[in-house]
Amino acid sequence: MSPEPFLGDVEHSPVRHHILSVLVENKAGVLARVAGLFARRGFNIYSLAVAPAESHERFSRITIVVDAETAPLEQVFGQLHKLVNVVEISDIAPDDAVEREVLLATIPTDVDNRTSLLDVIGAANASIVDVDAHHVTVMLAATPAGCDALERALEAHPGVELHRTGRVAVPRLGVPTHEPMRSR
Amino acid sequence: MEITGAQALIKSLEHEGVEVVFGLPGGAILPVYDPILDSPIRHILVRHEQGAGHMAEGYALATGRPGVAMVTSGPGATNIVTPIANAHMDSTPLVVVTGQVARAAIGTDAFQECDITGITMGITKHNFLVTSASEIPRAIAAAFHLATTGRPGPVLVDLPKDVAQSTMEWWYPAGVEELDLPGYRPLAGVDEAALERAAALLATSERPVLYVGGGVLKARAHEQLRAFAERTRIPVVTTLMARGAFPDSHELALGMPGMHGTYAAVTAIQRADLLIAVGTRFDDRVTGRVSAFAPGAKVIHVDIDAAEINKIRHAEVALRADAAGALGALEEMGAAPANLDVWWKEIRTWQESYPLTYDPPAEAGPLRPQQVIESIHAASPEGTVVAAGVGQHQMWASQFWRFEEPGTWINSGGAGTMGFGVPAAIGAKVGRPERTVWCIDGDGCFQMTAQELTTARAEGIPIKVAILNNAYLGMVRQWQEMFYEERYSEVYLNADLPDYVKWAEAMGCVGLRARTPDEMRAAIEEANAITDVPVVVDFRTDTSEKVFPMVAAGASNDDIMVHPSQRGRA
Ligand SMILES: Cc1ncc(C[n+]2csc(CCOP(=O)(O)OP(=O)(O)O)c2C)c(N)n1
Ligand SMILES: [Mg+2]
Numbered sequence: 001m002s003p004e005p006f007l008g009d010v011e012h013s014p015v016r017h018h019i020l021s022v023l024v025e026n027k028a029g030v031l032a033r034v035a036g037l038f039a040r041r042g043f044n045i046y047s048l049a050v051a052p053a054e055s056h057e058r059f060s061r062i063t064i065v066v067d068a069e070t071a072p073l074e075q076v077f078g079q080l081h082k083l084v085n086v087v088e089i090s091d092i093a094p095d096d097a098v099e100r101e102v103l104l105a106t107i108p109t110d111v112d113n114r115t116s117l118l119d120v121i122g123a124a125n126a127s128i129v130d131v132d133a134h135h136v137t138v139m140l141a142a143t144p145a146g147c148d149a150l151e152r153a154l155e156a157h158p159g160v161e162l163h164r165t166g167r168v169a170v171p172r173l174g175v176p177t178h179e180p181m182r183s184r
Numbered sequence: 185m186e187i188t189g190a191q192a193l194i195k196s197l198e199h200e201g202v203e204v205v206f207g208l209p210g211g212a213i214l215p216v217y218d219p220i221l222d223s224p225i226r227h228i229l230v231r232h233e234q235g236a237g238h239m240a241e242g243y244a245l246a247t248g249r250p251g252v253a254m255v256t257s258g259p260g261a262t263n264i265v266t267p268i269a270n271a272h273m274d275s276t277p278l279v280v281v282t283g284q285v286a287r288a289a290i291g292t293d294a295f296q297e298c299d300i301t302g303i304t305m306g307i308t309k310h311n312f313l314v315t316s317a318s319e320i321p322r323a324i325a326a327a328f329h330l331a332t333t334g335r336p337g338p339v340l341v342d343l344p345k346d347v348a349q350s351t352m353e354w355w356y357p358a359g360v361e362e363l364d365l366p367g368y369r370p371l372a373g374v375d376e377a378a379l380e381r382a383a384a385l386l387a388t389s390e391r392p393v394l395y396v397g398g399g400v401l402k403a404r405a406h407e408q409l410r411a412f413a414e415r416t417r418i419p420v421v422t423t424l425m426a427r428g429a430f431p432d433s434h435e436l437a438l439g440m441p442g443m444h445g446t447y448a449a450v451t452a453i454q455r456a457d458l459l460i461a462v463g464t465r466f467d468d469r470v471t472g473r474v475s476a477f478a479p480g481a482k483v484i485h486v487d488i489d490a491a492e493i494n495k496i497r498h499a500e501v502a503l504r505a506d507a508a509g510a511l512g513a514l515e516e517m518g519a520a521p522a523n524l525d526v527w528w529k530e531i532r533t534w535q536e537s538y539p540l541t542y543d544p545p546a547e548a549g550p551l552r553p554q555q556v557i558e559s560i561h562a563a564s565p566e567g568t569v570v571a572a573g574v575g576q577h578q579m580w581a582s583q584f585w586r587f588e589e590p591g592t593w594i595n596s597g598g599a600g601t602m603g604f605g606v607p608a609a610i611g612a613k614v615g616r617p618e619r620t621v622w623c624i625d626g627d628g629c630f631q632m633t634a635q636e637l638t639t640a641r642a643e644g645i646p647i648k649v650a651i652l653n654n655a656y657l658g659m660v661r662q663w664q665e666m667f668y669e670e671r672y673s674e675v676y677l678n679a680d681l682p683d684y685v686k687w688a689e690a691m692g693c694v695g696l697r698a699r700t701p702d703e704m705r706a707a708i709e710e711a712n713a714i715t716d717v718p719v720v721v722d723f724r725t726d727t728s729e730k731v732f733p734m735v736a737a738g739a740s741n742d743d744i745m746v747h748p749s750q751r752g753r754a
Contacts, residue, residue, distance in 0.1 A: 029301065029305075
C-alpha cells in the first residue's frame with residue numbers, strides 16, 4: 001500500500017490511476033489474498049474499499065484504485081484473475097467513472113471559528129451529523145476532488161480529525177465501457 | 185454413512201485415485217494417520233518433510249499425475265514450504281495436506297500452531313483451511329481439480345485436528361459444478377482470429393524458432409509439437425523445464441536455450457525473425473538482458489496462463505490456450521513458413537563450429553563431470569529417468585544427457601532448489617518403478633537431503649545417485665572465479681568430508697567411489713547391476729571445471745561465452 005495519503009482528483013494527482021471493481025467470494029482471507037498479490041507484484045494501491053456485494057452472502061466487491069505506472073493493467077488483470085476467489089473484474093477509466101467517497105471529520109469548535117467553519121461546511125455542501133459543546137462532526141459524500149477540497153479547507157482548523165473511506169465507482173451511463181472480464 | 189473427518193480425508197484421496205502419499209506424522213495430523221492403516225494407499229515415511237514435498241514433485245514430474253504429501257502442523261508444515269514454492273515456480277501439480285491445531289485454538293499461539301495458509305498464500309495456486317468435516321470431500325476434490333487443470337500448481341489443504349476427529353455423513357462431489365469455485369474457469373479452446381494471425385506471421389517468416397517450455401510437457405503436447413515441427417521444419421529449442429518434450433536426437437533439435445544453452449539454440453533465437461513460444465515464460469535465465477533478447481523477432485506466444493502473455497515480452501499474437509490445443513490447431517490449418525534451407529544452413533554452421541564440448545579427461549583422473557554424465561547415459565537402459573540437484577552438475581546433466589521422451593528429466597527450474605535431486609529421484613522411482621532412475625547430484629546438494637536415502641532403503645526404492653564431487657559449491661565457485669577475481673568466499677566443501685561411501689553404507693545403501701575413468705566405468709556398471717537397494721557413487725571430479733557456454737547474468741545473449749577451446753572460431 002502506498003504510504004502517502006491518497007490525493008484524489010486528476011489535477012492534484014501526478015499518477016495515472018485506474019479503478020478496478022473486483023467481485024470476490026466472501027470468504028475468510030480473500031482481502032489478504034488480493035492485498036498480498038498487489039504487494040508481491042509491486043503494484044501500488046492508492047485506495048481500497050470493500051463491502052458486501054449485491055448478493056450479500058456469497059460475494060463482496062473490492063474497489064481498488066491502482067497506479068497504472070507500477071501496475072500494467074493487463075498484468076493486474078491477469079494476476080488477479082488467477083486468484084481462485086476472484087469472480088469478475090471490471091476496469092473503469094477515471095474519465096468514464098462516477099466516483100464517490102465519504103469523508104467524516106470532527107473539528108473542535110469555539111466562538112472564534114464557528115462562523116468560518118459553517119461557511120466551509122456550507123460551501124462544500126457537507127452536512128453536520130453530530131455536535132457537542134466543543135466539537136462538530138461533518139460528513140461529505142462527494143467526488144474524490146470534492147473531498148480533497150473540503151479536506152484542504154478543514155486543515156486550517158487545528159485539531160481536526162478526518163477520515164475518508166476510499167472511493168467506490170460505477171461506469172458513467174451512456175459511455176461504452178469494457179466488458180467485465182469473467183474470471184478464468 | 186457416518187465417518188470421521190480423518191476417514192473422510194483418506195477416503196477422498198482414494199476417490200481421487202491417489203496411490204501413494206509421502207509424509208511424516210505429528211500431533212495435529214495424528215487422527216488422519218490412523219485410517220491410513222486401513223487404506224490401500226501406500227504411505228512413504230520420509231525423514232524430513234522437505235523430502236516428502238520433493239518426492240511428491242518427482243512423482244508428479246515422472247508420471248504427470250499429482251503428487252501428494254501429508255505433514256503435521258507448525259514445523260512439519262514450514263518444512264514443506266520449500267517444495268511448495270518449488271512446485272509453484274515449476275507449475276507442478278501437488279496436493280499438500282497439513283494438520284492444524286484445533287479450531288478453538290487457532291489464533292492463540294497454541295503448541296505447533298502456524299498460519300500455513302497465510303505463509304503459502306503467495307506460493308500455492310490456492311489453499312484451503314477446512315472448517316468442518318462435511319467440507320473435507322469438497323476441499324480435496326477442489327484441490328485436485330485446481331492442482332491439475334489450467335496451469336498446474338501446488339494446492340494446500342489445512343485440516344484442524346478437531347475437524348479430523350469430528351464426524352460427517354459421507355458424500356463426494358459428483359462433478360466440477362459441486363466444487364463451489366465460481367471464480368475458477370481454466371481456459372479452454374483456441375481463438376480462431378488469433379490462429380489466423382499466427383498463420384499469417386508464420387507464412388512470412390524466414391527464420392522461425394520453436395521456443396518450447398515446460399507447458400508442452402504439462403499439456404502432454406509433445407506429439408503435436410513433433411508433428412508441427414516435422415512438417416514445418418522449424419528448429420526446436422527446449423528450455424530447462426522442457427527437456428524431453430522433443431527428442432534430442434532429432435535433426436530439428438537445437439538443445440537448450442539460455443544462460444548455459446547451446447550456442448546454436450541461443451544464437452538461433454537471437455537471429456530469429458519469429459519465435460513460436462509455447463508454454464514458456466521468457467524467464468531471465470533464458471532471455472538474458474530482455475531488451476537485447478531476440479531483437480528481430482516477432483512473437484507468437486501460446487500459454488494457458490493469460491498473465492504470462494506480455495508479462496516480459498510483447499507478443500504480436502497471443503494464443504491463450506493449452507499447448508496441445510494450439511499446436512494441434514496450427515497443424516490442422518497447415519500453417520507453415522516458406523522454405524527454410526537458408527536458415528538451416530546458417531544454423532548448421534553454428535552447430536558445427538560450437539558443439540557442446542569439454543577438455544579430454546586424464547587417465548589418472550580427476551574425472552570430467554561431463555564425461556561421467558555421458559558415460560552413465562551410455563551405460564544405462566533407454567528411458568532412464570534422470571533427476572538433478574541444482575548447480576553445475578545440473579547444467580551438465582541437462583547439456584550432456586540426451587533426452588528422448590517426456591517424464592525423463594526431473595529438475596528444479598524456477599526456484600533452483602539445492603537438495604531437490606535425491607528426494608525427487610525417489611518420488612520418480614515410486615511413480616515409475618520399472619525405470620532405472622539416476623540422480624545426478626552435487627556434493628553440496630547431496631548434503632542437504634541425503635537422509636532420504638534411508639527412506640529409500642527402508643521402503644525398497646532402489647535409486648542410483650551419482651555425486652559429482654568437486655569439493656565445492658561449484659556453481660558459486662564458477663561465478664566467483666569469473667566475476668569476483670577468483671576471490672573464493674565460503675564455497676569450499678572438502679571432497680573427503682563427509683565420507684560419502686560410509687555415509688551411503690550407514691543408510692543401508694551400496695557406496696562406491698571412482699577417481700579415474702576406469703574406476704568410473706566399473707562403478708557405473710556395478711551400480712546399474714544393483715537393482716534391490718539404492719546405490720551412491722562418489723565420482724571425484726575436476727574442481728576447476730566450468731559450465732560453458734555461458735551468458736553472464738544480465739548480459740545480452742549475443743555476448744555468449746563459448747568453451748575456451750572454441751574461442752576465436754568463426
Ligand atoms: C537451497 C539453496 N541454497 C543456495 C543456493 C545457491 N546455489 C546455487 S548452485 C550452488 C552450489 C551447488 O553446489 P553443489 O551441489 O556441490 O553443485 P555443483 O555446482 O558443485 O555442481 C549454490 C550454493 C541454491 N540454489 N539453493
Ligand atoms: Mg559441488
